[in-house]
Amino acid sequence: MFDAGVNLTSSQFSSDLAEVIARAKNAGIESMLAIGCDLTSSEQSISLAEQYQLYCTAGVHPHDAKDAPDTLYDDLLTLLKSSDRAIAVGECGLDFNRDFSPRPIQQSVCLTQLQLAEAIDYPVYLHERDAHDALFSLLQEVNVQGVLHCFTGDHNALRRYLDYGLMIGITGWVCDERRGQALQDLIQYIPLDRLLLETDAPYLLPRTISPKPKSRRNEPMYLSYVAEQIAHLKQCPVTEVMSTTSANFKQLFVR
Numbered sequence: 001m002f003d004a005g006v007n008l009t010s011s012q013f014s015s016d017l018a019e020v021i022a023r024a025k026n027a028g029i030e031s032m033l034a035i036g037c038d039l040t041s042s043e044q045s046i047s048l049a050e051q052y053q054l055y056c057t058a059g060v061h062p063h064d065a066k067d068a069p070d071t072l073y074d075d076l077l078t079l080l081k082s083s084d085r086a087i088a089v090g091e092c093g094l095d096f097n098r099d100f101s102p103r104p105i106q107q108s109v110c111l112t113q114l115q116l117a118e119a120i121d122y123p124v125y126l127h128e129r130d131a132h133d134a135l136f137s138l139l140q141e142v143n144v145q146g147v148l149h150c151f152t153g154d155h156n157a158l159r160r161y162l163d164y165g166l167m168i169g170i171t172g173w174v175c176d177e178r179r180g181q182a183l184q185d186l187i188q189y190i191p192l193d194r195l196l197l198e199t200d201a202p203y204l205l206p207r208t209i210s211p212k213p214k215s216r217r218n219e220p221m222y223l224s225y226v227a228e229q230i231a232h233l234k235q236c237p238v239t240e241v242m243s244t245t246s247a248n249f250k251q252l253f254v255r
């Protein structure tokens, strides 16, 4: 399996990152995509990806859009070209749920990154919360491939992202019996060949883990719980979920 989204630069991993990665490998995680969410964490993700033979993104998250420099396009281009481990633009997108950056700034910083991805033909790693219409209209201005990570939207949003050609990233959100119900109902509408598995660790610990771990910190080694829940919802073998989503990861990111 490939974990298509993990926040390895989080301070929650600073004391035992080598063990976290070793446990993931032992659990059958072949590789993972380390997510950058601003210029500093993108640079750190590149170092980690090189050190541990992983993949990574470089980009600016909508929460951090307010601090993006005017030179963002060139700064990200330099970072992405500095390592063949950096294989996607992101995490970028729009978050109108928490609104940590003013919406017009989120939109322009996102568009800059979409245009960069299009220009250099790299996939995008997209974040969207309560901003489907706005993100979709930005996507109309470019022609990019990528993944809508940690999808939690409605059926209409799902259909439009799929029609655009994006992969859909599913996290442990789908394992949550309380707030994950709507997502569980939509899994049947996501073709397996358009789905990516991600933990979004250290966040979103799957609630289906039994017995519950002592720590609430999520780790890439728990990715199989996401795969198992999708297999359960799709009524198909978990081995099929694992092999197809791995092929999807390679097709999108390892080119």
Ligand SMILES: [Zn+2]
Binding pocket: 091, 126, 127, 128, 149, 150
């Ligand atoms: Zn996100």
